[in-house]
Amino acid sequence: MALLLLHTCCVHCVAYTVGYWRGQGFEVTLLWYNPNIHPYLEHQRRLEALITFSRSKSLLIIADQSYDPVKFFQAIAGYEAERCQKCFHLRLLRAAKIAKEKSFAVFTTTLLISPHQKHQLLKEIGEIVAKETGITFLYHDLRRYYSESRHQTKVLNLYRQQYCGCLYSEWERYSKAGRK
Ligand code: SF4
Secondary structure, three states: OEEEEEEEOOHHHHHHHHHHHHHOOEEEEEEEOOOOOOOHHHHHHHHHHHHHHHHHOOOEEEEOOOOOHHHHHHHHOOOHHHHHHHHHHHHHHHHHHHHHHOOOOEEEEHHHHOOOOOHHHHHHHHHHHHHHHOOEEOOOOOHHHHHHHHHHHHOOOOOOOOOOOOHHHHHHHHOHHHHO
């Protein structure tokens, strides 16, 4: 069975995605690497929810806790309007490098199930990272299963985030000025 490293943005996107890739014949390991989530306590809440879920489902997880918001802000500095592109690249590049180091056959991300993400851009960045690292990026549009994924975690009463992750997204979510 081919080994798949699944970059994981949050537990609610993991639930359906894991089952989907297992159904395609892959042995799935989760990877947590999200320095884009601010502030730190929000990052920890989301990680704890994922760990609780992965224990309940006996899922393997690599939790990269080298939380480094400086790296995130350096990556997007001067590109704030296109920050998601830099953010995707930062996270997927890390996922691809870990996949390569640990001899996974392929990598992908749970972000592909979210209708709130820039889907086409995500696909493009995944393919760019695949070329940069020489490891295959698995693509499938899973957005139609987003509600099903969230439904699967609802019964577990796990923490649910209210914004994408970075300070900008939190500002856009809660402030009138941010939404302009
Ligand atoms: S909005 Fe989300 S995807 Fe875009 S930069 Fe912020 S955390 Fe990353």
